[in-house]
Amino acid sequence: MKYDVTVIGSGPGGYVAAIRCAQLGFKTAIVEKYNTLGGTCLNVGCIPSKALLDSSEHFHNAEHTFKEHGIDIPAPKVNFKQMIARKGDVVKANTDGIQFLMKKNKIDVFHGHGSFVDKNTIKVAGEKEETISTDKVIIATGSKPSSLPFINIDKKRVITSTEALELKEIPKHMIIIGGGVIGLELGSVYKRLGADVSVVEFFDRIIPGMDSTMSKELTKSLKKLGVKFYLKHKVTGVEVKGKNVTVKADTPNGEVVELKGDYCLVSIGRRAYTDGLGLENVGITTDKAGRIETDDHLRTSADNIYAIGDVVKGAMLAHKAEEEGVLVAEQLAGQKPHINYNLIPGVVYTWPEVAGVGQTEEQLKEAGKAYKVGSFPYKALGRARASMDTDGLVKILADKTTEEILGVHIIGARAADMIAAGVTAMEFRASAEDVSRMSHAHPTYMEAVKEACLAATDAGPIHM
Numbered sequence: 001m002k003y004d005v006t007v008i009g010s011g012p013g014g015y016v017a018a019i020r021c022a023q024l025g026f027k028t029a030i031v032e033k034y035n036t037l038g039g040t041c042l043n044v045g046c047i048p049s050k051a052l053l054d055s056s057e058h059f060h061n062a063e064h065t066f067k068e069h070g071i072d073i074p075a076p077k078v079n080f081k082q083m084i085a086r087k088g089d090v091v092k093a094n095t096d097g098i099q100f101l102m103k104k105n106k107i108d109v110f111h112g113h114g115s116f117v118d119k120n121t122i123k124v125a126g127e128k129e130e131t132i133s134t135d136k137v138i139i140a141t142g143s144k145p146s147s148l149p150f151i152n153i154d155k156k157r158v159i160t161s162t163e164a165l166e167l168k169e170i171p172k173h174m175i176i177i178g179g180g181v182i183g184l185e186l187g188s189v190y191k192r193l194g195a196d197v198s199v200v201e202f203f204d205r206i207i208p209g210m211d212s213t214m215s216k217e218l219t220k221s222l223k224k225l226g227v228k229f230y231l232k233h234k235v236t237g238v239e240v241k242g243k244n245v246t247v248k249a250d251t252p253n254g255e256v257v258e259l260k261g262d263y264c265l266v267s268i269g270r271r272a273y274t275d276g277l278g279l280e281n282v283g284i285t286t287d288k289a290g291r292i293e294t295d296d297h298l299r300t301s302a303d304n305i306y307a308i309g310d311v312v313k314g315a316m317l318a319h320k321a322e323e324e325g326v327l328v329a330e331q332l333a334g335q336k337p338h339i340n341y342n343l344i345p346g347v348v349y350t351w352p353e354v355a356g357v358g359q360t361e362e363q364l365k366e367a368g369k370a371y372k373v374g375s376f377p378y379k380a381l382g383r384a385r386a387s388m389d390t391d392g393l394v395k396i397l398a399d400k401t402t403e404e405i406l407g408v409h410i411i412g413a414r415a416a417d418m419i420a421a422g423v424t425a426m427e428f429r430a431s432a433e434d435v436s437r438m439s440h441a442h443p444t445y446m447e448a449v450k451e452a453c454l455a456a457t458d459a460g461p462i463h464m
Ligand code: FAD
Pocket: 008, 009, 010, 011, 012, 013, 014, 031, 032, 033, 034, 038, 039, 040, 041, 042, 044, 045, 046, 047, 049, 112, 113, 114, 115, 140, 141, 142, 143, 161, 182, 273, 275, 276, 277, 308, 309, 310, 311, 316, 317, 318, 319, 320, 321, 349
């Protein structure tokens, strides 16, 4: 079998690259070692986590906010088996959708572990062994959860996000190592469902990559929900005895704390996955973190092989992987696409949601850039009051002289969707004044963006 392009890995990077290649007229194959397509994102990442976040949020609202809205119902109960089953149905609908798209675009799907024999030959070890002959290759093999050398992930009591999406019971006390996006999202799910949740974080704040105002506000909201935080704590050991897990950590003042629970979720990040790919057969190297090294065009040291998504440097996000998939496909067709990595938004789907794009205040300070800040709180928004979602704020960072928007950071209801407006404004290099002079429908959460932009100009906000 001879192909123009072979994509290894069917996550959002790989399947999007394959579709764009096929649309551009290349005869395309995709290799996936699991039975279903869609990679981490669709099977054990973005989609199932959001399914459980939404279900647990419905439960939380039924328990805590319905009454105030004037809806009296008997005390709601969680049917966890059904919740997990629904999540499974959502995953299946999405992965089947990718299967359909492969067929529609006439992309040949090979199931099995792909590895390089040489730079134009891929061996697929599936039910039977097959060999693909190919002109170009796109590596999109993604990532796997990381751990610490002294932690034994037994996948029963000491688990990763993958197992946390498939539990058979609601934990009594889930201890989460790592206060990043994945840990906080899954922690929110189980906290809302009734578990005690403790987060142990090495840094002095959660979501350390995001703007520090967002960390502070999210900590407040999650504390209100009942999540306990152990910041500046260094985990030194995890022990399992029967159904009990003990996590030991050094506190900031040199003492040792022991947390006891029934599940420990290790969510300290993810590592690029290239196991068994045969990179040595094509002379491709990885960096210290195990990521495939590429040039700015995502080309590896082998001239016909490209790499995209979590397996290369940059944010480990589905939409970043997708952009890179499109970029490589279009480059292969002789086009000159471009990705603005500064404008890849980051989102945390807790409640309230957190979203950010562009520079954080910490980054601007470090770069010595003169900037202005404009913020607007949700509690001053009519729309937020109407829906009782008043936790949150919008923070706009703008150049001190030109008022060009340099960063948009939102915590609050619908932040995940609202951030697209920040991306659009920044892509067109809008100033805070530009956005503040655009009509925003009333009453909407987006009015907080307009008001925060006003706050970043000399005019000042109207409703505060
Ligand atoms: P992956 O999705 O990891 O896909 C790689 C694929 O390659 C896998 O299917 C794998 O089986 C296959 N593969 C690997 N090696 C081989 C081989 N040798 N042969 C054949 N196949 C191979 N990102 C977001 O943007 N938004 C979110 O809300 C979000 N939520 C997340 C929640 C969780 C719990 C997790 C774990 C991740 C989340 N992410 C989210 C991150 C997102 O899932 C990844 O950034 C994204 O999946 C990366 O896409 P990818 O195509 O690079 O790799």
